[in-house]
Amino acid sequence: MREVMVLGVGMTPFGKFRARSLRELGADACWDALADAGMKPSEVQVAYCGNLAGGLLSGQEAGLGQIILREIGIAGIPVTKVENACSSGSVAFREAWIAVGSGLYDVAFAIGVEKLTEGTTAEVTTALASAGDMEMEAALGLVFPGIYAMLARRRMAVYGESIEQCARVAIKNHRHGALNPRAQYRNEITLEEIAASPMISDPLTLLHCCPIGDGAAAAILCSADVARRGGRPAIRVAASALTSGLFREDREYVGFESTQRAAAQAYEQAGVGPEEIDLAEVHDCFSVAELCHYEDLGFCAPGEGGRLIESGATALGGRVPVNPSGGLLAKGHPVGATGLAQIAEVVWQLRGEAQGRQVDGARVGLTHCQGGNVQGDALATTIHILQR
Numbered sequence: 001m002r003e004v005m006v007l008g009v010g011m012t013p014f015g016k017f018r019a020r021s022l023r024e025l026g027a028d029a030c031w032d033a034l035a036d037a038g039m040k041p042s043e044v045q046v047a048y049c050g051n052l053a054g055g056l057l058s059g060q061e062a063g064l065g066q067i068i069l070r071e072i073g074i075a076g077i078p079v080t081k082v083e084n085a086c087s088s089g090s091v092a093f094r095e096a097w098i099a100v101g102s103g104l105y106d107v108a109f110a111i112g113v114e115k116l117t118e119g120t121t122a123e124v125t126t127a128l129a130s131a132g133d134m135e136m137e138a139a140l141g142l143v144f145p146g147i148y149a150m151l152a153r154r155r156m157a158v159y160g161e162s163i164e165q166c167a168r169v170a171i172k173n174h175r176h177g178a179l180n181p182r183a184q185y186r187n188e189i190t191l192e193e194i195a196a197s198p199m200i201s202d203p204l205t206l207l208h209c210c211p212i213g214d215g216a217a218a219a220i221l222c223s224a225d226v227a228r229r230g231g232r233p234a235i236r237v238a239a240s241a242l243t244s245g246l247f248r249e250d251r252e253y254v255g256f257e258s259t260q261r262a263a264a265q266a267y268e269q270a271g272v273g274p275e276e277i278d279l280a281e282v283h284d285c286f287s288v289a290e291l292c293h294y295e296d297l298g299f300c301a302p303g304e305g306g307r308l309i310e311s312g313a314t315a316l317g318g319r320v321p322v323n324p325s326g327g328l329l330a331k332g333h334p335v336g337a338t339g340l341a342q343i344a345e346v347v348w349q350l351r352g353e354a355q356g357r358q359v360d361g362a363r364v365g366l367t368h369c370q371g372g373n374v375q376g377d378a379l380a381t382t383i384h385i386l387q388r
Contacts, residue, residue: 177326
């Protein structure tokens, strides 16, 4: 694989935009990425578009990437739609990385877009449940709030973790989100407000859960030669790893084996260890998930996630800031867009452009996006390591 650079990124605000279509959201993110890269639409050679629920909620099952790219004057190139649950956008990024790294193309577009407000809460819950085993689990009532509630209960039993430690993840990420102009929620919250919010799946109340929303993000990837000719700041893709769950029946349900394996692969590719990561964007779909990711990514030992959040190590100014964007809990989670939004945040951080939430001296950033769930493990887990 040859060296691959991220030359430009773009992202819409995340929120509830009922009057805006998938194509409009996607086109806006693409225009931003092109402007950021200093490129013309005619320079893009291949594209990948990540989306989960466009067919289920908007009726646009096929051709979404082509329809978005037509809005910005791109046609005739190879375009592939990518679906891999919540990892759809990050897998689109990985496919673009492979396309450029293989030498087949010099410039690739990765796009992620989602519009969840097209449906009612029940319809969206059903669409999201399709990122699991519909026949054997979801159709019997095992949907994501219940899956993560059981995870929280098991960690409490095994590690003595408390619901207050989980809540501190939401407090931290809302504090970070308040500094992010693109975040869906830009308000700080308290332990008392989290405890008083409606119960969703015991012990997780509403403010332990990420919101429904809309948005898009995009990235331009290119070869090192193209990046040098452009004369613009470029960020190197040091590693890209994608795993599927092993779905073993004999493992303890306190974390995610797929993340552990993806992290090991990514660290080996990049030639770095977890202690060298300056910031991370991780898949905090529920507050307890972030505590698992601390451990699975090697930021602390198993069972120490609750104590790590209490120490302040994962907040801005701490040893390894996690989700400086606000994460899914505050920035929002338009599923297909999430992985590329994480990439955009890390690129801005490594360039020193994350005004108000900048991680001082950041040189190495990690993104982690985890999609779906079967038998207590993720369907798809994607980890990227970016370097300045």
